[in-house]
Amino acid sequence: MSSFKIFDIAGSALSAQSLRLNTVASNLANADAISGTADGTYKARLPMFKAAMEAGGDGSPGVQVLGVVESQALADKRYEPGHPLADAEGYVYAPNVNVVEEMVNMISASRSYQSSVEVMNTAKELASRTLSLGR
Amino acid sequence: MANLDPIFGIHADAMSVQRRRMEVLSANIANADTPGFKARDIDFAAALSSAAGNGAGTTPSPRALTTDARHIPIGMGGSGIDSAAQLAYRVATQPSVDGNTVDVQVEQAKFADAALHYQASLQFADGKIRSLLTAITGQ
Numbered sequence: 695m696s697s698f699k700i701f702d703i704a705g706s707a708l709s710a711q712s713l714r715l716n717t718v719a720s721n722l723a724n725a726d727a728i729s730g731t732a733d734g735t736y737k738a739r740l741p742m743f744k745a746a747m748e749a750g751g752d753g754s755p756g757v758q759v760l761g762v763v764e765s766q767a768l769a770d771k772r773y774e775p776g777h778p779l780a781d782a783e784g785y786v787y788a789p790n791v792n793v794v795e796e797m798v799n800m801i802s803a804s805r806s807y808q809s810s811v812e813v814m815n816t817a818k819e820l821a822s823r824t825l826s827l828g829r
Numbered sequence: 830m831a832n833l834d835p836i837f838g839i840h841a842d843a844m845s846v847q848r849r850r851m852e853v854l855s856a857n858i859a860n861a862d863t864p865g866f867k868a869r870d871i872d873f874a875a876a877l878s879s880a881a882g883n884g885a886g887t888t889p890s891p892r893a894l895t896t897d898a899r900h901i902p903i904g905m906g907g908s909g910i911d912s913a914a915q916l917a918y919r920v921a922t923q924p925s926v927d928g929n930t931v932d933v934q935v936e937q938a939k940f941a942d943a944a945l946h947y948q949a950s951l952q953f954a955d956g957k958i959r960s961l962l963t964a965i966t967g968q
Contacts, residue, residue: 816940
């Protein structure tokens with residue numbers, strides 16, 4: 695009987711959400727990284743979550759990060775003939791990062807992180823109260 | 830635990846079930862952003878009667894009968910609260926497009942409820958221990 699399964703579950707959520715925050719930070723930081731070719735631009739990073747059945751045992755899975763994938767959306771093509779990186783036709787390519795989407799992702803990730811922290815706090819308090827039973 | 834069962838009564842079992850329930854609810858909260866994840870919960874009354882039914886001297890828990898070969902047995906998968914028999918899927922009020930049925934606010938409310946009930950059982954057990962200590966020390 696493991697009394698501390700909640701910590702494993704909430705902990706996996708914390709690491710998954712912080713990875714999501716990392717990808718958001720990376721996407722926002724590179725949102726204006728202009729490139730001269732469509733293939734050379736930065737692609738938005740997206741984490742893939744999956745319920746990890748083995749982490750929490752039966753019925754109470756943690757979160758597993760399957761990996762980080764690159765967005766397949768097309769790079770933003772801009773006509774800027776004066777730009778030093780512009781190609782022969784005068785186009786530069788901006789990353790396919792949608793800044794508004796990233797901000798929403800950031801808020802969602804931080805709220806989910808907070809929820810898991812609350813769960814962990816409650817579990818910790820209950821566990822320490824159980825340990826001090828009869829004192 | 831068997832020797833202490835008459836002292837703590839139902840609260841030992843109730844605490845186990847609430848702890849298990851908090852695990853399931855914390856998994857729901859953890860997977861609030863996982864595509865395709867279905868929120869689950871424990872039928873507390875069924876789980877408690879099943880857990881209490883395993884102890885000696887208590888009334889046996891009710892079992893669902895299967896009268897057809899195609900029926901799926903309920904509560905036969907194992908004994909105790911760790912069997913998945915009492916786990917059910919929550920009916921989602923507004924499921925996401927990605928198939929996720931977790932409503933974080935609902936799960937947080939249920940988690941707070943389970944934590945409060947756990948604390949209540951904890952206080953009852955604590956009171957029992959204190960009264961026993963009073964009886965033992967005789968002061």
